Amino acid sequence: MYTQGLDQKDKxxxxxxxxxxxEQLEAFQARIxxxxxxxxxxxxxxxxxxxxxxxxxxxxxxxxxxxxxxGNWLTRAPTLKRKAILxxxxxxxxxxxxxxxxxxxxxxxxxxxxxxxxxxxxxxxSSIFNYPTLTWADIGAIGWLVDGAAIMNQIPLCRCSYGPxxxxxxxxxxxxxxxxxxxxxxxxxxxxxxPEQKAMAQDALNRWWxxxxxxFGPNDAxxxxxxxxxxxxxxxxxxxxxxxxxxxxxVPQAEFxxxxxxxxxxxxxEKSGHYRFGEIDWQEFIEVIKGNGPCNRQRLGxxxxxxxxxxxxxxxxxxxAEKQAAKAAA
Amino acid sequence: xxxxxxxxxxxxxxxxxxxxxxxxxxxxxxxDQMALDHARDTYTRRSEGVSIWVVRxxxxxxxDPAETAAFFEPAEDKIYRHPTFYEIPEGVENL
Numbered sequence: 386m387y388t389q390g391l392d393q394k395d396k397x398x399x400x401x402x403x404x405x406x407x408e409q410l411e412a413f414q415a416r417i418x419x420x421x422x423x424x425x426x427x428x429x430x431x432x433x434x435x436x437x438x439x440x441x442x443x444x445x446x447x448x449x450x451x452x453x454x455x456g457n458w459l460t461r462a463p464t465l466k467r468k469a470i471l472x473x474x475x476x477x478x479x480x481x482x483x484x485x486x487x488x489x490x491x492x493x494x495x496x497x498x499x500x501x502x503x504x505x506x507x508x509x510x511s512s513i514f515n516y517p518t519l520t521w522a523d524i525g526a527i528g529w530l531v532d533g534a535a536i537m538n539q540i541p542l543c544r545c546s547y548g549p550x551x552x553x554x555x556x557x558x559x560x561x562x563x564x565x566x567x568x569x570x571x572x573x574x575x576x577x578x579x580p581e582q583k584a585m586a587q588d589a590l591n592r593w594w595x596x597x598x599x600x601f602g603p604n605d606a607x608x609x610x611x612x613x614x615x616x617x618x619x620x621x622x623x624x625x626x627x628x629x630x631x632x633x634x635x636v637p638q639a640e641f642x643x644x645x646x647x648x649x650x651x652x653x654x655e656k657s658g659h660y661r662f663g664e665i666d667w668q669e670f671i672e673v674i675k676g677n678g679p680c681n682r683q684r685l686g687x688x689x690x691x692x693x694x695x696x697x698x699x700x701x702x703x704x705x706a707e708k709q710a711a712k713a714a715a
Numbered sequence: 716x717x718x719x720x721x722x723x724x725x726x727x728x729x730x731x732x733x734x735x736x737x738x739x740x741x742x743x744x745x746x747d748q749m750a751l752d753h754a755r756d757t758y759t760r761r762s763e764g765v766s767i768w769v770v771r772x773x774x775x776x777x778x779d780p781a782e783t784a785a786f787f788e789p790a791e792d793k794i795y796r797h798p799t800f801y802e803i804p805e806g807v808e809n810l
Contacts, residue, residue: 426780476760483757487740490723496743497720553740560761702745703721709746 405430417618422548425491433617436610437547438492439508440619442499445485447511449503450684452478454518455527463521470567471524477560484553491549504689512670513596515678522575522582522589528568530590530597530635536561537631538601541621550619569638576642583643590639591647598662599670601628632660722771724750726758729766736768744769 410430416423423429452475459475462468486496502508513531518524539561542554575586602608602624614620622630636653639646650663672678721743727736739758744750750769758764778786794800803810 424780426777428781473760480757480760483742484740487742490741495720556740699721699745702749703719706746706749 414616417546417616420618421546422551423546424548432613433619434492436614436617436619437550438489438494438499441485441489441492441550442494442502443509443511445482445489445499446503446508447514448478448482448485450510450514450688453684453687454514454516454680455524457518458521458524461521462524467571474528474564474567477564481557481560484556485550488547488549488553500692504685504692506676506685509674511600512673512678513600514684515673515681516592516596517680519592520585520589522572522585523593525568525571525575525586526589526593528564528566529572529638530568530593531600532561532564532568533635534597534600534631536565537627541627544618544621546618572642572644576644586642587644590644594647595665595669596673598628598632598665599673601625601631603667603670629659632662633658636660721745721749722773724754724769725772725775726750726754727768727770728754728758728764730763731765736766739763741772742769 409428413423413428413430413433423433455471455475455478459468459471462471486499489499490496499508503510518527536558539554539558543551543558545551545554572586572589575582605611605623605625608624611620611623615623636646636651648663650661652661653659654661673681676682722745723741723743725741726739728739729736739754742750742753742757744753747769751767754767754769755764759767790796
């Protein structure tokens, strides 16, 4: 599901960049411009590799952390059918995380290193998962809005210049529309229910709308790293373009549900054919990215605990495999 | 106790009989059986396969991308290997 415009500053100092000749860089850019895919062992600029490692691993972490807000409702899903669906969706998120770690590893970074960066808090994940899921309607809102926003972001990534990442995205996008539809379906049923159920759906939209718009990252004017990612064809559309697209398709869906988008500035502009919407609270976005969202500590704490609690299982499996291998050799 | 990663396996899936196995991605597993189980859970949740191969990534021998030109060049000037190289005289059929 959930990539984000997480193109923050690249803090690591350029290491091997100085050894890259202008001819190499030019030849590389020519391949990109010709829409050739770059594959794992191909020559690539160190900065291209680093950008991809950062983006792919953060994308993977988002999938993994993204299981938590939904997992919160597994034991309290209203019916067995909803529970089975939610369980399948969460399992998909784990799978998406694994496809992405697998793509990240092709760039020469180990899975342990990527996971380690998540657990120490060095690597980021999508800000959206630091919001709590307070009611069942939130599960609907996550599927509809958060997965909806993720689809907008991810479809262009299927054409990303890096082959292994693009292929992982194709697989992910195929599975994503189930996620969005099941979310919409949850809200549709609530909206057709009692006034209290409809109010619950409205409350979920009120709380998830703005954080979903933030998923596309900073405004283009403030997104310093976009230009290079566009030139490398890692990114195909700007943050604002994708955000606009999302608003344009989602507002009519909210109208269908009979829900009100919580934005007094929202108007349809006949001339351009787009919805105009209000200013995002960027201070909130920055705070959540910095670790001060409602659930940041809880999310990371749970992930760390799960990792530590699983250590004996990983160790036991390793010991068993070694024993079996020794037996077979004897 | 060692704290190293489980080995990496590459996963190949046959989507239906009649087609060949195709690379799907990779997974980590402690042993071969677990690799098959993880590959199934990771890559065939929607019945994408009828057969899975897993192989330790370290066992794969691959050509070197830096040597691509030199490695594959010898095939390039042998255009006579393609049927379109040959002229077919007018009037000749079923050739």
